[in-house]
Amino acid sequence: MPDPEKRRTSLGDIVTNNYVWRSIFRHGYADTPRNRVLQVSANVWLHLHPSKMRRHGIRYRHTWCAGGLTFLLYLCTVVTGVVLMFYYRPTGEYAYWDVKYLDFDVPFGMIMRNMHRWAAHGMVIFIWLHMFRVFMTGSYKPPREFNWVVGVNLLTLTLLLSFTGYLLPWDQLAIWAVTVGTNMARATPLLGTEGPFGPQLGMTPRYDARALLTAGTVVGAPTLLRFYVLHCIFIPIIASILMILHFWRIRKDGGISGPL
C-alpha cells in the first residue's frame, strides 16, 4: 500500500481522502483485491452481483446483456412515465389533449413521451432476446427451473404493461388496437359471452371477461381509467415484486449459468 501522506497531490486523493467521502464509501480508493470486493459488496446497487464471478459470465456473447438491458429499459419507462403522469389526466375529455399538450408545449415533453414509447417497445424486444438467450444456453435447467417460470411471468407482465399503455394516448391507433385485443376476451370459454358455454353460464356483453377488462361493453372512458390504473400502479407493482424475486433467485441458484 502506498503511503497516502505522500500522494496528496493527485485530484483523486483530494476528493477521496477526507472524512466526508470515507463516511459514504467505506472501501479505499486504491486498486487492490480487497477494494474490488468491497466496491461490489458494500454498494447497495452493486451488491446484487457476487463480488467474484466466473470468467465466461461477463462475456457479451454469453449473456448478450439482454436481461440487464431489459431492466434498464424498465427503469427508463418508470422515470419517463412518472414525468408523463404529471401532465396526463386519464379521462375521455382530457387524455388526448393532454398528450398533444405534452408534445407541443411542455418543455422536453415530446422527448419524454418518445423515450417512454420506444423504451417500452425496446423492453418487449429485449425480454424476448433474453428468453431466447436463456433458452439457447440451457440456463433454465436445474437449479434454475423456478427462475425461468418467474421470467415467463415477467414476460407476460411486460406485454400487458405495454398493452395497457397503448390505450393511453386515446387516439384512433390506441382505441382500435385495444378494441381488437380485448375483443378476444369475449371468446373466453365459460367466461366470455361468445365463448363456448359462456351464454349457458349467464354471460352477457355487459357481464363477462371482456367487460371486466374494458369496464363496459365498448372501449370507452371507463376503460381508459381502468387501463391507466393497471398500467401505472397494479402491473408495475406486481412486476417489481417478481423482479426482486427474479434477481434474488439468480444469486441463490448459483449466479450466472455456466458449464458445470
Added chain:
Amino acid sequence: MAENIQPGTIQDQEEVKVQSGRARAALPAADLPDKVHTWPYLVRAEFISGCILLLVLMVWSITVDAPMEEPANPTKTPNPSKAPWYFLGLQEMLVYFDPWIAGVLLPSLIIVGLMIIPYVDINPKGNGYYTWSERKFAISTFLVGFLGMWVGMITIGVFFRGPGWNLFMPWDYWDPHKVVPLTNIDLPYFVGIRSQMGAMLFGTICVLGWLVGIPGAVWQWKKDHPFFKQLGMMRYGIVATLFMIMAGVLMKMILRLSFNIKYVLVIPNILNI
C-alpha cells in the same frame, strides 16, 4: 488467492482472463482460477452496454416521434384494425382458428408451455453453454416455435396484412376494395367426402389421430428406449401433446395458405378446427 499474486500484477492477469482469443492463448492463463472480480470487469461491461443502449434510445427518441393519430372515435373503424405489433401473432392466428382457440386457448398454452419447459426437459446436457449437438430436439423445437411461428407471424401481421386482413406485399397499394375469391373448403370436402356425418367422422379421425394417435404410436414404438423410460409416460404425454398442437397450428397454416383448406373438423355450433 490474492496473497501469492504480486501487487500491481493482479489486474493484468485478470485482464488476460477476461480477454478472449489470441491474447489469452498467448499467455499461460489456463492454470489461473476461473473467477474474476465483478468490479471492474462485469460492471465495466454492464456500464458500456447500458451507455450504448441509452445513447441509441436518446438518438432514436430525438429523431423518431411516437405515433399520434386523430382523437379516438368509436364510430370510425379503421381498416385494417391492427393490435399492437407484439400481439399480431395472435391476431394472425384468428385467420386460421375460432376466436376462443386463437385468442384464449393458444396464448394460454404458449404461456403454460413455456413455464413447464424446465420440468419436462430432462436432458442434463447443455446446462449453461451453447450447444447444438447435445440438444437438437429442444433447440429445433424452440427455433421453429419462437423464430418461425411467433416472430414469423408477427412479421406477416406487420408487413403483409392490409385492408380486410388480406395479404398484401409491403410495396402494394392497400386497396380496400380488393376482391379475394372465397374458395376455402373444408378438408373432408377436399378429399371428396360429401355427407355431413362422413365429414365429421373424417375430421374427428384426423384431429384425434394428430393429437393422440401419432404421439401414442410413437410411445408404443419407442417406450422401451432408455430415454423414453426415463422421461416417463406423464412427461412424454405433456411434451408430445404440446408439440403436436404447435405443429398442428403450423400444419393448419400451411393447409390454408397453400390449399385453401378452411377447417379440418366442423361440428356445427360447437367446434371448428
